[in-house]
Amino acid sequence: MKSKGTAILTALLLGITLMWTSPIAEAQPPYAKWGKIAMQQTMKTYPNAKVVDYLHVGRKTKTPTTSEETFKLLLQENNRMRALLVHIEFETKTEKVLKVRFEETR
Structure with missing residues (x-):
């Protein structure tokens, strides 16, 4: 006969295992x-810079066949902070990258 403590520990471990292997726990946003x-x-x-913050700005349709994802990154290089918009243009159906463009911003 198992003790009550062993049964609780087994249930807890089973719950943690299910949480780690569940598809919900592994889901990533579509822009990942x-x-x-x-x-x-x-x-x-910017090889000497460190990304200290990251924001998904959004996706927009450029043409009937192309889209663009935009991200805002905050970079730190030495004591200088720099905000950067990164625009990734791609073919909507194939997801082939066409162009990556950087734009410094505030």
Whole structure:
């Protein structure tokens, strides 16, 4: 016969395991792929900067076949802070990246 404490511990561990393996826990927002590209391209262009904040601004349709995801990143390089908009233009159906554009902002 198991003790009450062992049963509670088993139930708790089972609950944690289900939470970690549940699809809900692993779900990512639809813009996650584009955010990763924005970060990678920013690090290539600003190799000495550190990204200290990140915001998904949104997606817009550019033409009937292309879209654009925009992110705002706050970069720190030495003692200088810089706000940067990263625009990623891509083919809507294939998601092929066409252009990545940087725009310094406030």
